[in-house]
Amino acid sequence: MADIANTVAGLVTSIALSASRVKTNKLTCQQLALECKWVYKRLEKKELGPLADPALNGLVETLEACKKDMTKMEGSGYFVRWLRSGTIEAICNVHMQSIERWLSRIPQKPSKDELDKDKKEDKLYEKEVSKNLYGATRILDSRVPSVLLERAIVNPDDLVIGQEVGSFLYGTIYSGTFMNQPVLIRKVSDDYADGLKHIRAGVILGRCLMNCMNIAQVHGICKGNMIVTQASTHGPLSRHLITDTLQKVVIARKIADAMMFMHELGESDSTVKRSFTGIVHRDIRAANILLDDGPDGLEPKITGFESCKEDGSLTRDYPISVLEDITRWWSPERTISGTSIKSDVFAFGVLMYEISTGMEPERDLVAKEGALVAAEKGQICIEYTALMAKCLQAHHDARPTMSKIVDELQEIERIFGAAHRPEP
Secondary structure, eight states, X not given: OHHHHHHHHHHHHHHHHHHHHOSSSHHHHHHHHHHHHHHHHHHHTXXXXXXXXXXXXXXXXXXXXXXXXXHHHTSHHHHHHHTTTXXXXXXXXXXXXXXXXXXXXXXXXOOHHHHHHHHHHHHXXXXXXXXXXXXXXXXXXXXXXXXXXXXXXXXXXXXXXXXXXXXXXXXXXXXXXXXXXXXXXEEEOGGGGGGHHHHHHHHHHHHTTTTSTTBOOEEEEETTTEEEEXXXXXXXXXXXXXXXXXXXXXXXXXXXXHXXXXXXXXHHOTTSOTTOOOEEOSOOSGGGEEEEEETTEEEEEEOOGGGOEETTOOOOOOOHHHHXXXXXXXXXXXXXXXXXXXHHHHHHHHHXXXXXXXXXXXXXXXXXXXXXXXXXXXXXXXXHHHHHHHHTOSSGGGSOOHXXXXXXXXXXXXXXXXXXXXXX
């Protein structure tokens, strides 16, 4: 049952994200997150039994309880109340004991030395990812520990390539399976072989973002020219018409939250250089948003990390065949001064149009200031259209941050949620 594996993967990702956001007892929380990741690895390898085993529902319940507590621990008020009593550490220890009970199900349990080695490698991986967030090219550097490089390599023996399902900037997309889990395989065309190093850097940087629930998991690279990523239930947003107004707002807010996570990495991680100001996706559009089923409706996942760079990187050459098409999402300053988090904000404004109307933007509408906003016609609400207009401001300094965008979308979501709530 792939559903069990996907559910566990989602819970583990949420736990890791919460652990990255806590403000105290951080080491204990991160250790718990590593334990959860480690049990998921055992599940993937079927060391906890067949995925169809109903007993694995108990693992889901264990991780759901862990997620619930870890989410609470993100709030500063929670820490202030419990800091003196040491309850946070005690709660984490209870969850660790529960995880250890699941690990005891492994038929041929590794020795303590092997377990310690595996956990040590996980810690090293997390540490190296944190160190290298500010520069994808550093991750490819030969001085980087091999454990980090190995995690970005997909074994061809574990990959099964299926039928062609679409295309992307640099080649063709295929369906397939990786370790018996559904995936998308982006095969880079021979015509863009010279740019493979840049693509690899972006993909590995994408792996560093996998702690965010609304960012599609990047498994890695296979045979040097195939990018293996998480599959989705409903495919890209560009091919899925959403009719529910509240769901449109929720999807926009979740995408904005994931972009905020990317943009603020340099601010939240003390291991990152002070000069680093965030990761820029550089290709935000509906075609790069995958839709999955979630507990409260459709769950968007940002993908398409082939162009991902750090803030301030200049726009490099793209394949001529696609350049004319993708510039509809580009900010006015992009070809002159390079990409920045504010160029991502402009692209998000265009994406808001796509979410609202269900259509891609016409080139002349994007080029003419105010035309795209007028064409949207306030289909969701006045506040949504006004926020979209702020994102599409011609001058980058006039555009809001993703943090501000999230706040405004949350307020719009709250208003719509209250309107949709049935009367008692």
